[in-house]
Amino acid sequence: MSQKTYLILNLHAHLPYIPASENGVLEENWFFEAVTESYIPLISMMQNLSDEGIKPALTFSLSPTLGAMLENEEMEKKLTKYVSNRLALCEKELETSKDQRISSVILMYRALYESAAETIAKYSGDLITPLKRLQHNGQIEIITTSATHAVMPLISRKESIRAQISLACDDYKDRFNRPAAGFWLPECAYDGRLEKELKLSDIKYFFLESRACSDSFPNSVFSAYRSKEDLNYFFRDSEASRRVWSADFGYPGNGVYREFYKDIGYDRDLEYLYPYTGTRIKSPTGLKYYRITEKGASLDKKEIYDYESAQIQAEKDARDFLNYLCAKSQKIYESRGIRPLINCCFDAELFGHWWFEGPEFLENVIRIIRKDRLPVQIVTPCEYLQIAGSLPCDSSPCVSSWGEKGYFDPWINDNNDFIYPKLYEVVSKTAKLADRHKNQDLSFVFKRALNQLAREVLLAQSSDWAFMIYVGPHGEYAKKRFNYHIDNAVNLIKEISERNIDEKKLLKLEKENFIFRNADFRIFCSDASF
């Protein structure tokens, strides 16, 4: 029996799709922040480790909408401009800074943006390339998730579930030149209907929240299992993940770490910032000079950030995490007689964006395991499945998610339930149109209209809208986006039904929401075996 604890570190990267028509808006800044603060630092971290002969073995879930934006030339140009503006802002801040400690922090940001600029230039803006290369070289495993990150248990019609899964798998194959083995269920939201569709798309494994694991599972969350549909699945160890992710007692809450909310975008004069941000609305810039200091401290009581202290703490926390894992593993071995699999899953944006020192923490975890020869082996899911051999298969997971309260409350409540009747109606009509036209010899324009309808329906199904409405701050924006895609779908349904396509409007929509270039409307057929 292996003496090692197997550890899966699964980072799920997702952002909602940004229509090309939107310039300089909220979502674009989310994208730029996520890229410069999370994705590039994570990619660099993985590459550096790999170059040193240390296999990161991370699992990276990349949503199709994020993948599309990472490959989009227009977004690449805007990203380059964003980084250039941030570098210019750093220089301006250095000129005006009167505090040596602040200047040190600014220099740190300058290095961050310089590294981002270098990485973007190296890959000509295409950040899929380094990820592809890392996977090709066996250093990481990349998996997919549903096409527009829909919470699939809330989708009533099977055509929609099939569309979300099959399109995502096709998109992955197109992007990475190989089929996807793994599937990240958005929000870990599961019900039994999903497995059949995952199987149809040749998925080999998926992930579930720990709540989906009942007492009937012989190894609890510490093993993978095989389902009745002959798929493998992994439970997230929420207890282990909580040490890293909890706002209350997780590592990111330590006082030495960088404070997220105190940003110069809220402190500086708007006219001063305008040349670098392009906006006269108070919004974050990414330049944050203070540390958390202590839990509950008001923003005006925050102390100046010290990067070196934070780096030391990141290493300490990595060691603490590994000590915890080893102790836990030993307890499990003593009580259950197995060396456990510990599956830790997080949003990728936790590392770098929310928790600035997160990438360093991760890197330390990987390095310490190697350096101290700890009995922990980071594995990808495919590697684990090869090692594990036959898996227990008598139990069934429970309907669940990793959302608040463990079910689907964040995505269906008084604030956002208006979404579902509208979605059901457009999906039903789209399915009928798909069935009607699937075997017809269609004109080029007519087919394009049907395909664009499929895209708009998928984009309307994104779980981001319901979630943003639920949490509040960007609720109006989310309502606007949802209604935008629904209105596009309704108009297309009308034009298709009346066989009167407005080609100019169609072209405009195709340019705005051109995602899933190979999307075929027939994925919405009631029997999608075309």
Next chain:
Amino acid sequence: METEALEEKKETLSFLLDENYCVLITKNFEELFLFWRFSKYKISSFERGEYSPDLTVKIIGENGKSIMELSSKWDRRGIYLKLPCEDISCLAEIYCKKDGKEEKICSSQYVKVPSFCEEPSLGSREYRL
């Protein structure tokens, strides 16, 4: 030719005409969300007073037995249902009343209601854009 085109257009439109349906969605171990839409013909029947404004919503288990029943106004279009039990599969049936007689309008698909689990999940909402 014109008549043929018109007929084809009518045929294309007709299949998209509205119909009566209801959809059940699981919210958590004790709560479901049910919404419904009626055809234009049904709506105008309600508006003319041909039916009582109160619908009866029945939740039926997999064994065909009634789990609960409640009433809702027809034009409410959606309600949350608090279930008396968990870990079941069920569907919803919607009935209206005409001249004292119950008439089934539509039924939903089956949904699986999870069982209660103590452990809180921490995932979404911890740190999110």
